[in-house]
Each structure stands twice: as C-alpha cells, then as structure tokens.
Amino acid sequence: MAAPQLAFAALLCALLGACATLSEPTGVAPSYAEAADAEQLYAQGELDQSAAAFLQLAQAHHGDEAAHYRLRAAEALRERGDLDGAARALGDVKRRRLHGNEPLRLDLLDAEIALKHGDIAQAQALLTVPDSDVPQNLRVRALELRARADLASGDAFASARARAALDRYLAGADREQNRKQLTDALAAMNANALKTRIETLPAGDPLRPWVEQALRDKGQTLARELPRPSHPVGTMQPGANGAMQAEGYTSLKHVALLLPLNAQLAAVSQSIRDGFLSAYFADTTGRRPDVRIYDSGKTPADAIAAYNAAVADGADHVVGPLQRESVGELFHQSLSARVLALNHPDTGEVPPPGSAEFGLLPDAEGAQVAEHMRERGIARAAIIAADTEWADRAARAFRAQFEAGGGSVVGETRLRDKDVNYSTSITQATASLGSGADGGVFISMRPQQARLLLPQLKIANAAASVFATSHVYAGDNNTSLDRDLDGLEFCDAPWLFGPVPGRPDRNQVSSQFASASGVGARLFAFGMDAYALLPYMDWLLAHPDAYVNGATGELTADSFGRIHRVVGWARFRNGVALPADGALSAAPMQQ
Template identity: 45%
Template structure:
C-alpha cells in the first residue's frame, strides 16, 4: 500500500509542479507569448496582440495574471477599433487588483469607452489620470481630454489638451492637430483670447498658439520681453583647462539656404554673413566642418537638402530661410537639431532640441510700444503704409501698448498713389495730447513725405518707427526724419564689439553697404547662435550679444531679439546712448 502511494505521488509530481508554476507566476511559455503579444502591439498588429492576450487570460482566468492579460487584450481590441469587444472584456477586469501603470491604463480605457455616450464622465476620468505617463498613453490621455472637452463645447480646454499633444505627434497627425488647435482658439474670438492670455504665466505653452490665433483675427498678443541678465560663453576654468559656459561643439554644420531661385539674393546675403562670422573665429581648429546646401527656395528643395546633409554626417542644420520651407522641415519631424532661419506661418512649434530665428517685423512694434511706455507715454496714434509687414508691426504695437495700460487712439493707413496725407493726419489728431506719441511703420520714401506734414500740422509728440524707416546707409534726404527713433541691429553702426567692422567689409562685399546689410548681420548671428541656442533655451535670462541685437531663446524655442535704439540727427542715423548693454560675443 505504501509502495503504491509512492508511485502515485511520483506520477502526480509533474502535474503538481506545473500547477505551482501557474499559481506562482507565468510559465516560460506564457512569458514568451506575452513578449510576442507586446511585439505585435508595438508593430501595430493590435488584433494579433489582442488574440494572444485573450489566449493567455483563458489559461488562468481567476489569477491576477489572467486579470492583467484581460486588461491588455481589452486595450489592444480598443486600439484596433473593436470597441464593443473591448468594452465586453473590460467589464471582466477587476480594477481593484491593478497597480501603477495597469491601473492608469484601466481608467484611460474606461474613459475612452465612455466618450461616445457620456463625455462628462470621460472628462472626469481624464482629470484623474496621472500627470506622468509613457508617451503613447500620455498622447491617448491628452486626446481623451481634448475630445471630451470639445464634445462639451469647451473649446479652451480642448485646445489646451491638444497643445499637450503637439510634441507627442509628428508628420501629418501633428499638422492636423495644429489646425484643430487654431480652429478652436479662433472660434473663441479676440476678447476671450486676450482674457485667457492675461491669466497665463510667462512661458506657458499656450501663449504662442494664442498669438497665432489672434493674428488670424487681426490682433496680436503682447510679449513678455526677455529679462537679460548674463551673456553666454563665460569662460570657466576646471582642472587646469577652460570651457565656455553653454558652448556646444558640433562636428559638422549643414547650412541650408536658397542659392538659386527667387530667394537667391537673400540667401547669398545670409550665407556671406554666416561665413564671415565662421572665419572670424580666432582658432581654425575649433571650427566645425561646414557644408553649404542649396534649397532652391522651395520646400521640396529644403527637404532634399536636409536628407543629403544628414547622409553627409551633419549633426546640426542651420536653415532653411523661406517660411514654407521651414514649415515643411518641421512637419517632417527632423531627427537632427535645427536652427531654422525663419518662423513658419503654420502653428507648429519647433521640434524638441530645435529653434527658430527670424527678423520679424512684429518685433519692431513690440519694442516701440515698450519704449514709449517706459518714457511715460500712454496715448498714441499709428500710421502704416498698408503692407502685410506693416500691419503686423501695427498689431504688435497695439497689443503691447494696450497691455501696458496705453491707449491706441487710431491706426491710419496712408493711401497709395498720393503724396498728401493731410486727411489721415487730421483724423489722428483728436485726443492726442502733449504727452502722447506717434508710431509709424512705413518705408523711407513714405516717411520723408509724412514727417514734414506731421510737423506742419504742429504735432510735436515724439515719433517712433519700425526699422524699415531706414534704408541701411546714409541718405541726404533723411534730414526730414530728424528726431525719429527706431530699433535696429547694432552691427550696422559698429556698436557691437567683437565683430568685423562694417566699413572694412564694404569694399569686398557690396551687400554690406545697402539694404542687404541686415540679412548679412542675420547670417552672422546664425553662426554666433548655433553653439548656444539649446543651452539658452534651458537658461532664461542668458543671451548671446549678436550683430542684430542680444539674442535669447524662450521655452518654446523662439529666438528673442533685443535691438538697440537709433535716432536721426542731422539726417544721420545714430545709436542712442544707454539703450543696450553690450559685451563682446564669445565664439
């Protein structure tokens, strides 16, 4: 009897051991199947993954492991578009026995399934989800909140959730999301957008989107002007050696510019400025390898140039120059860091690790408004010639001036085809007291006609202008502009130490003498900024002293430019003392 019992126990031992393996955790075969399901899910075969997890859950239906498998199967069925199957399976999952990420996945899936019939419940569940999730789940959580808020008619909350989605998307999905954000914000209207903007702290990721929506509505968003505290590139001594704070040494830079096509002249001016700064570096061995690529001034050319630069081994891309080319490159989700040389018209922000830098006309209006407010001027009239750039400058001026407590009495558009602006000046006069100011955004030819007529009308208020008021080189006719102040690039007046002297370059580089000088200075700044822009974004208050002004980078990757102030005296544009603390750029 005893011998028979022993034989029976030996026969049952493998079955008992197998049962212990199931009770104590997944068997090696189950672990392999689970890994296979994960791989199928990552490849996008959601139905295959769901079936595998279904099979695993059937092997141990009452265990915690089986509960986990049912959750993963329900999730995979939902992502595969089989929502009814997902809901049926989720109802069998015991949420009380889930922990950490599985608990978040369970709640997320409950919210997604509730969205179609109860968006209020879906929104409540979305608010309960953890703030830190893996990117895939974070994207779904933000989408859940966006769609639930949108279904409830809360465009602001929906747009804010979609802004969180922006950096989690790429390609066409990111473009569609950007259009949805702009559509929702535009639907709110100017007063609501301005009210929301006033509540947001500096650096809030919603602010750039608000600015673009307001621009679409013919308005603008006031800027938080950078508070510049210390220059980048401070030499730090460590262990007998020295490094420059914030400086990143790239091995190979690709410069993407239009060297043929309709933008050839502008591209060549920027290229000459970049190369001048590049070769101005004291030590040749510290320069990265530089390759220049022709984008032909088109989005397709820019994308082709980027691909070629990447295959050639570049680890930084500077450019392209055209707005549509920048938008196309950003939309392609580039893997290399990019310092783009314009701002795209789209609402897409630079990818992480990249930045955008441009000579924006709106910056002149912002700077003029801030300067007038600093001087105690709280009422103003605006004259523009009517181009898109002038309208942008006027919108930015109005937004900044009114945000600071000022009152823009009128914006007068000067008529084309006439030299008599008496009606526009007369319409601007009422209410403009002795302590008021005048802002003009017009080209030099128009300004030389407008200013004498302003004086004939006995308007003695100070006049501030956009940079386009000055052609970039001395002109005897500019005596009519005496007293007018405008923001400009310090290098044009040799007011920035450490850079090549403008006069010494004019003989060999004709572009330096005329209107192309600002593009040349812009090109120099692209080189000066390239080793620092990532660090500047991470260190608010730091700046690079460049040819076009002091350059800082905000949290969204937009380069902010603080110019100097210049005034016409006896027809000569002369830098005004005390408008910018200058220091030599470190390269």
C-alpha cells in the first residue's frame, strides 16, 4: 500500500475508535488476563506487541477462540501497516469459526490484502455486502475499500459514488482527502459518460450534486427536477396540549446573522440585513429569537472565525455567510450550530445534515423560464444573453431544460457590454425562428441592454414573445425607459409587485428603508425569506412537498438541503412591471 493510502487508512481506523471496543464472539470464555493485556497494548498503539500477544493466545487455544485471536492479531498488524504480516497471522482462519461482526471484519481485511496484491476481482467480491448490513463502526472502512477497488477496476463513477456515501461520515482532513479523490474520479470521465451515468442515480443519491458540479466544470448543464410543492407550512392544528399551533413550526432561541460588512459588499449586506430585521420585527408569533449580527469579513477564514464567535456566544442557528467560497469552507467544518447559508458553494458539496443553503441563482431562473415557455406552448426558442458569467449560466440552464422538455433551440448569441448595434447578433439567434406562434426568445441581461435589444428585435421583424430572468428588471418602475420593454415577461420575486401574506408591505418599508428600493429590493426580500425559513427548516428538509410562501417565491427544500424557489411572473405594460395576467401567485401560469 502506498504511504498516503496507509496514512488515510490509519486515520479512518482512528475514526472508528481504533477498533478497541470490538467484542469477543459468542462462545468465547470470559476474557483472560492475557487477552485484556493484548487489547490494552492495541489501545495504546503498541501494535507489534499486541499482535504477538494475540498470536500466543491463538496458539494456546483451539477452534473459535483461536480464530478470534488470529483475527485480532491480523487487525493489529493491519493497523500497523503490515498487510503481509496480517495475511500470515490469519493463516487458514475459517469463517464458520467467527461470530458477530467478525466474518465481515475478516472480509474487509482480506479485501484490503487482495487490493495490495492487485487482485481487484477478489477484493470486489469480498465487498459486495449492502451498506445497510454493515455496522456503523465498520461502514467507513468498507466504503473506502470499495471506492479503491472500483477505481482500480476502472469504474471511476462507482468509486465516486462510494466516496459520496463516505463523505457524510468524515470530517477534517479525512473529508478533504476523500472529496479530492471523489472529484478527481469524476473529472477523469468525459461529459457524455457522466450524463449517461447520472441518469441511473435515484433523485436523492448523494453523488448527484457532485456529478452536476463536475458537468458544470466541463461547461455542461443538466436539466433540473423543478420543485412543485403542494403543501404550505404553518397550517394551524391542535398541539399536544390542545392549543393550536402552526404545523412544522419550531421555536428558535439564539440566531446569528453573518454578513460581510466591508465596503465592497456593504450595500448588498445592508439590503439583506434590513430585510431580515424587517421580517423579525414584523413577526407576530410572540416567539422571536435573540438575534446578533457578525461581520463575516472578506475571506473564508474570516467567516469561520465569525461562525465560531457566534457559537461561543450561544447561537444555535446561524444565517450566512454570503460569499460562495466562505459557504464552501464552512460546510467543511464540524458544525455545532445549524446553518442557513446565503449562497450555494461552487465546489459541489451540500450542507451537513440539518443545515441548508439558500440563494438567488441565475441557473434556477433560466430553467424555470424554459419550463414556463414550454407551458405556454412554445416549442422553438432563440437565446440572447449578455456576455457575463451569470448570464451564461442562466442561458445554459435554459437550453438544458428547454431541450429536455422537447423544445428546440434554433439559435444562440451573446451581447458584449459595449455593443449598441445588435443586428448581426439578432440575425444569428433568430434567423431560423420564423414567425409562428410556437416560437419565443429567451434573454438574460440587465435592463440597459434589454432596452436596446427589444426595439431592434422589432425592427428585425423578430415578432416572437420575449421572456427573461429577473435581471431585466431594475427593481423600481421607470416608465419612460421601460416602455421599450412592453410585452416582455420575466420571472421575479412576487413581493416586488404586490403584497405577500406575512411579509411587510413593500410600499411601506421602501419609504423607511432605501435598501428596499431599486436593485436592493430583491435582496431585501431575500433577507425576509431567510428569517421566515428558519423555524421551518426541519419540516422543509423532511417534507419535499411543503413550502414557505416567501417574498422571493414559494420556498421548498430538496433531500440535499438546498432551498429552491418557485418564482413569480411579471410583464411590462406601458413601461410598468405588473403581475402577469394579474396573477400574484408564484405558481406557473397555464396556457
């Protein structure tokens, strides 16, 4: 075994408590003093002496007892890194002589010995036991061996899947090394192979987020399983004491809000903070938690320090951090307080159990626009997007979702920020669109570009309906400029266009907080929703059909702890953004 593998194996075994609590098999006489001494030597790390003592016991006993002591000697030598010595210690131990979990321990040891000698088929044959049949204290080792055997056999995907299952049991350096091996295995596969293999995974398979990230790293995007929640949280019902209580509601005690307060992100943080506190003071349940705000700084290390300070001050729930890199780093830690992160990390990992991540993602909006257009009967689409990273993400998500639903993308182009004449780009994207009612144009760009684009689309006789992500709306009405956007339909936070039950009225708060106006309005709504999610996190994570009626949309959670939004829809009329067809609901409109 290579030195790094030996080190990793030693760390994994240490995680299992050095196997010191393994019980003797049924039928073995009460522990002799010699056996207790041998176990004590093992626990103290005196592995050579422990193995020698166990071998002496094996020679002094017969049958089941001798098999037990030979296995313990072999385990001591394996822990020392001497697999050849372990094989010699086992000798011809028979499985029928072993009891309890000893046969499985023998299989794991034999599999590791087989891997060392390159007998991959034998190792895989010994590792076929289902995870559910492996005791918790042996599962880490079994998964790690399976991952190594699958990789050695050439099945990188199966190896990554074992490591994705292993991830939940590890922490610190062990988890970091396991994740590197997982991502390296997926990176070695081509995009087509990844797309084919991910189709075989159940919706809740822990490998799925890692494959999605590996495909994004290769410039590929998968269609999403869009949320369709049906059961609102908070339904009043009798509690255990007969009093009425909101279904799914859990009272909170101490909440920390982690936001970067440096100049670069001060405006963003202010809108989120003001929205969070606005929802806090509007909370009429009478069970508001204590809230403290911490500066999460500029770096992941700053965010970890802020988290630790919050926990030291008694926080049991932490909202934040905001930066992607900081979220990813926080998810690497052993979390004693549960987290609602305000972004999604770009590295593929999902929140630890009991925590969640929440963000306003352009990818999610692009996918929902695609679904919305298909529901409107649009089968052919042209894509026109800004030449930016976020717009490209939205465009790729749109294409993947639209095509997965049976639609056809007939043309695509990007608009550079300094361009003002879009005639060539329009021709490139829409030349094959035609004039049928089943055609539409998807755009992802800021208002300034959209105000230039739409009149030029009309001049080019591209008369198809136009749909956009929320980025096309500046957050406040500017009638004189936005008349050029008339007819454009876009997804956005319902709170921007009308009242949302349980949330402060926008017209009222925007007169008090400048952060609730303009481009900050969406972030203000985001902050309100972060507060609204906290008491229902447990319920949402356990009930994928449940949702919180939020300011940014209907909020629901998947099995990985990711909060999803079902967005609302608006359309420009006479330069004013209004709910599409008068609807304030976030539910998709039907044709």
